[in-house]
Amino acid sequence: MSREFIPEDRAKQQTHYTTCYMCACRCGVKVTVDNGHVRFIEGNRSHPVNHGVICAKGSAGIMKQYSPAKLSKPLRRRSGSERGAGDFVEIEWDEALDLLTARLAKIRATNPTQLAFFTGRDQMQALSGLWAQQFGTPNWAAHGGFCSVNMAVAGLYTIGYSFWEFGAPDWDYAKYFMLWGVAEDHASNPIKIGLDKLKRSGAKFVSINPVRTGYSAIADEWIPIRPGTDGLLALALVHVLLKRGLVDWEFLIRYTNAPWLVVQTPGMPGDGLFARDGDGNPLVWDQDAQRLVNGTLAGIAPALYATRDLPDGRRAKTVFALATERYLDDRYAPETLAAECGVPAQTITRIALEMAHVAFNETVELLIPWTDMLGRTHHSVIGRPVAMHAMRGVSAHSNGFQTCRAIHLLQMLLGALDGPGNFRARTPFPRRIPMRTLPENDPALIFAPNTALKRMPNGYPARPEDLVIDADGRPLRIDKAYSWETPLSAHGLMHMVITNAVNRDPYPIDTLLLFMANMAWNSSMNTAEVRQMLARKDEQGDYAIPFLVVVDAFDSEIVKYADLVLPDTTYLERYDAISLLDRPISEPDAAADSIRHPVIALDRDVRPWQDVLVELASRLRLPAFSRADGSRKFKDYRDFIVNYEKLPGVGFLAGWRGKDGDKPLRGEPNPKQWERYIDNKGFFAYQWPEHMRYYRYANKDYLEFAEKHALRCRSSALPGRGCTPAGSRRIRGTASVSSHTSTRCRSGIHRSSPARPIAPGIR
C-alpha cells in the first residue's frame, strides 16, 4: 500500500455485529476478528443505543477477552482446604453438574428457601428470575439494591417510568437540561451523544454535582452541592415554583392525581388515603357542579385547592393543597435551604425561574395530532422543553428515594414528562402506577417442596398485604426485601444476603449461588468483613453458609471462597438475549432489543451460564423447562429463547416473530429468529409512529397498542398477575385506574399511598 508498511490482510478478517458487555449500556459493537483473534472492537453505526461511537471500556473489551484471569475449568474446593485459600481441584462438567443437581434437588424437595440465587450486573434477569421462580425460592435478585433501587422505585411509583434504563432525556428538543448526581456513566455513550447535541443546539446544561468531573466539566452551569442534599434543592425549586404559581395547571388536572381528595383523620384508620366513591373511583370537587364527583370523568372542572367534608363526615383535602401547604412552608424556602445545600438562595431562585421560563415561554409545538386517554384528539404535541436525568449519585444515598421523588414532582409541576424536550419513557414503560406485578408472598407456596412460585420473587408492593412477610410480620426473604424494614425494595437487596445468611436472620440457608457477583461491590463495599463472613464457621465447625457456588468468567476475590466454581464464557463467546422482558434497550422513539452471538470460538472448558441454567432446570424438571412426562423442553439456551413463550406470542426476543419472521413484537416462535437478528446487525427496533411518541401515560393509541402486544407487562413481570391476554382489558382514562383502584385492601377499605403527594394518575 505504501512504502512504510505492509498493510493488514483484510481478506483474512471477518467482522461481526454483536452487543457490548463492558458496562450496562449495551451498545452495539462491530468486532473485527483476525485469524480467530479479536483485532478491534468499534461501535455499530446503525445501532439505536450508540450510533457508532464507543467508549473506552468498549474498545478495551479485547483486554478482557485476553485476560489471564479467565477461568478455564470447573473447580471444586479441595477437601480439607479452607475457604479463601483458593486451593481447588479441577473437575469435569459432568461431575460439577451432578454434584450441583443433587444438592439443589434435595433443597427443592425439602425447603426451597434454602437456596439463595443472586446475580450481579446480570443482563439476563428475565431468565435467572424465571429460573428462581420455577425452582420455588423467593431468594433471588440482581445487584440493584445498592445501586439503583432508590431511583427506580421512586420513578416507577411516581410517574410509571424511571431514570436510567426506563427513560431518557429528549436530547433533540430539550432547551434546559438538569443532570443530578451523574458523573460519567448510566448511561455512558447515550448521555455523551446527547450532551453534544445540547451543546450544538445551544440548550442550557446545568449539572448538580459535588465534583466537576466527567459530564459536569462541560456543563454551562455547575452547581456544586453538598453531598446528599439534592432532594432539598429540588424541594426549594418546588417552593419557588409554587410560590409564584409557575406550574402547568392543565397537566396537573388532566394527568395527575393533584386534585384528588385525601382523607384527613389524623391518628385514625384511613388517614392519608384517597377518598373514593362506592365503585372505588377517586373523588374530586367539581367546580362546575359544586359537588364531589368521580375524578376520572371527562369534562369536569376539578378544584386543585379544596377542603371538603365527605358524605360520611370525614374531612378531605386535595393532594395539591397538601403539597402546597407543605412545600410553601419556610422550611423549603431557598433562604432556609441555601446553607444546608451549599447553594446560594439567589442561585436556587434563578434556576427555578429559568426552568419555568423555558417550560412556559419557550414551548415546543410539534404538529402531530394525537388522542388522549379520554378519546379527545389534539392537533399538536406541546413540549415544555425542560429535561432531567439522575442516577447513582442521588440513588445511592440513603435519602435517594425521596430525592428522586422530589425531582419527579418538579417535572410534574412543570408539565415536563414524556413530551418533546422532556425526560421521556422507553418501552415497556411507562407502566401502571404502581406496577401490578407483586412479589410472591404466600408462605404456603414459598415453603412448599417441589413447587414453583406463582408470582415472581421481585415485584412492586402497594399495600401492607403485599409485603413478603409471615403472619408475625417477619421477613420471608433472606435479603428481607419487601419486609417492614424495606417495603419498596423493587430490585431486592443483594448487598444484605451474605450478612443475613451468616447471622441466620431471618433463617439459615444451605446454598448461596452467585452469578458474576464479586462481593467486593455487591456488599455495600464491605469487602474485608464479607470475606470473614464467608469463612465463618459455627460451633460444629461447619461454614455458616454451608455451600457457596460461584459462576463467573473471571477469577475474583469471591471465587477463592467458593466450594464449587462454574466457569462462564465471555460476552464474545456466547448467545445472549437483551430482552424487553428484562432491562430493555428501547429508545424513546423505538421499542428495541438485541442479542449477542459467539464471534470467536471457545478455547477452554467453560460453558455459557445460560446453557447451564437451562440444563439445571431440565435436570431438576422445573415446570417451565419440562414436558408433562418430565423430559426436557429445550435443548439449550438458544432453543429456549426461540421457543419459550411467556404469553401466547410473547417471548424473550420481540423481533421477527411469527414462523416467517413477519410479526414484530408479538407472534408465534420463529425458528430462524437468531439468524434474523444476526443479519440485522444484532438488534431489533420497532419505531413508534409519531402519534404514539409522546405523553404515553395518556396516549390512547400507544396504550391500546401496548396492551395488544402485551408490552406494558413486560420487564420483570414474568408470570404474575401483571399480564392478561391481549384485548381482555379495556383501556380506561388516565386517572381512571389510579395507582390504587385496582388494589382494595382485604379489609375492604380503599387505600392509597400517603407518601405520595402528586403522581400522574396513570394506569
Added chain:
Amino acid sequence: MTPDGSGKPLCGVITVKLGLVIDLDTCVGCHACAVACKEWNDGSPVSGPLSDYQPFGAEPSGVWFNRVRHYEVGDYPASKTINFPMSCMHCADADCVTVCPTGASYKREDGIVLVDQDKCMGCNLCAWACPYGARELDRSSGTMKKCTLCVDRINDERLPEEERQPACVLACPTHARFFGDFDDPDSQVSRLTAERGGFGLLPELGFAPVNRYLPPREPKPLTGLEDARSLLERGLASLASPLIRR
C-alpha cells in the same frame, strides 16, 4: 489522495495538510479516543504494537499515542475542568524530524509525521525535541512510537468510506474530534476552525502545529430574558383553583 496511498500529491498544485480538530467544548475527558487509538494501532503494521508493560498487573502502563490531560482552571466555585486530549500535532515545522540522526523520523507530503520503525534506533532525540510530549519510546521494541493519524485507515479503500477516519475520531462519543485537510478551506476542519476560533497549541514555539483546538463555547444566554425577569417579579400566587376542565 494518491492511488498508492503514499500521500504524494498527484500534481504540484494540490497541497494537503491533514490533521485533527478537537472540540474542548464537548470533550468530557472520557479517554474513549485514547483507548480506541491504542487498540487500533496496537494491531496496526504502521507502528504497532503499542507495548503494554504488565497490562494485567498491579501497575499497568504502556505506550499511548494519545493521552487525555485534565486541568482545573479558575477558583472554586467558578472553576472549570478542562479535558485536553493530546496526540501528535503533525507540525509543519517539526524539529522531531530534523533532529533525527537516522532519518527514521520523517514528514510526508500530506503532512503526516511518521517514524520508520525499521530505521529508528531509539535514541530519544526526537522525543526531547517535541514540545508536546507526543512521542513515546516503546521499551519493548526499543523504537519511537507516535500518532500515525491512522494512516492505515484513512487511505484504505478496502474499508467502507465512512470508516476511512482515524480510530479516535470514530470512537469519540461526544463527537469532539474531527479529521480532515486544513489546506482545503471548505473542509469541515477548516470551517470549524474558522467559525469557532480554533487555535494551535503553543504557536510561539514555532513548530507550526497543524491540529486545532476549539475553545469552549460561551453559554448562549437564555432567550427572552425579559420574560424571565417578569417571572422574577411575579408576586405570590393566589391559592384559588384555576377553572380547567379535564
